[in-house]
Amino acid sequence: MRIPALRQGTHWRAFFIEQLIRLTGVSAIAFVLLILLFLIKEGAPALVEVPLSNLMGQRWYPTFGIYGLLPLILGSLLVTVGAIAVSMPLGVATAVFIGEIAPEWVRDILKPSIEVIAGIPSVVIGFIGIQLVSPLVRQLSGAPTGLTALTGVLLLAYMALPTIISIAEDALDAVPQSYRNAAYALSATKWQTIWRVVLPAARPGIVTAVMLGVGRAIGETMTVMMVTGNAARMPLGLDAFLRPVRTMTATIAAEMGEVARGSTHYQVLFLVGLVLFVLTFVINLAAAVAIFRRERGGGGRFLA
């Protein structure tokens, strides 16, 4: 009699835990949907109240009813693309060094120090940016001011690095040792093993690492607000990186505190949030699709 009773108890516990896990999983999705609904509820009226030609404009003077979103969207994209262009090669290379090349004791020092970087508050990084990076950018580049998109790019790249390194390193770590052994047995060099075997095998994890880095960069607010100058100009032309730029996040942070609840400006700021949300979603979706495609058709590279 005891054994079925115990089974019964285990069954209930398992059932309970299973439901709990399901609930947390479902609630994560529910929260994202609720955030989206909230953004739509607060932001969508702007689409009715502000003519589309105004929203598609190139000038952002919210205090005077001029709500051109283009400079803000392009500003966020410019800074994010720049930050990823800097941090992706550096981050993946560092992960390869830590995971594949560095001796044990170097790795034991590097891994925790990189995690410390992730913990530096963004306002501190912004302060370092104003005091050190921005004067340096101005002096070295000859730009008229150091509060530029490039300054933001450098600091955001620095902030995205720990995320990219940690997750890419985990992905490399998960590649079975037998893959490397097989490569060496085929007389591949260390570099050939890393480039042709380990990195392709870890690709989905590395793409995830870069995507989380993108998320960090596009969503960062405080640092960007402090160092990019926040001028709502159209960041076009070759010198765009050496000129100031205003991002969507900095705009929301700088203006949300001031606006009257329910006013047009308030609704437009939520619309900016909605654009930011959709943009992040599309980027993540594109990455997921890319991983999916590669996984289905990528096996050939190992055999080649």
Next chain:
Amino acid sequence: MVNLALAWAEAYHELHPEISISVTGGGSGTGMAALINGSTDIANASRQMKDEELREAEHAGITPVEHVVALDAIAVVINPRNPIGELTIPQISDMYTGRIENWRDVGGEDRPIILASRESNSGTYMYFLENVVRRGDPENDDLFSPESLLLPSSEVIGLEVAHNPNAIGYDGLGYVTPAQKTVRVAVSKDGPFVAPSIDTVNDGTYPIARPLYIYTKGEPQGAIKDYLDWITSEDGQRIVAELGFVPLPGS
């Protein structure tokens, strides 16, 4: 005027430890919004309440009462290495609207002009826009050049001006540090060019000066009334002077 509000709150708390005052910054608009939605008792502001805000206050059942608590002058600041010493309001206006883009055109070196401004939620921004950029003309609808840096705090404006020889900025006289150089300002090129100081604001010769306000919900009562009385007293006004703002006349 957040540093002034903080200094008042700290000094008053030392005198009356049983009263605690918490101060939050973010610009005049932030304070007014907080007063209207009920999250604060006192809103400091460097501009008067807008009609829109008054309507909202009425809607929320609040009657804001205005008190002038100090005077302020907006200083136009440049890098100490910049040889320019004086500018007229039309010149400053031409710079901030982007009509003039090089210091050469106002008699300076051949350098690009970098415009530093407060964010648009700042009372200083609106005051400077209306009285300097638009030259006090209500018909004028000029705007800040889209190239203007909109900086989140006086400290950041101060740092940019102190670091960058191309920069021009504006801010309350109380925020100017020795690392920035103040410009003598005149209404027109015939002068007189006046440097901002406590004396020139009080005698009305400095052209870019304004009152600072505190708004309360209805007529102040009890502890809030005591606090306001203390602010306009000699002790409160001494702090105004210590921070580089301008005390009320007669105190």
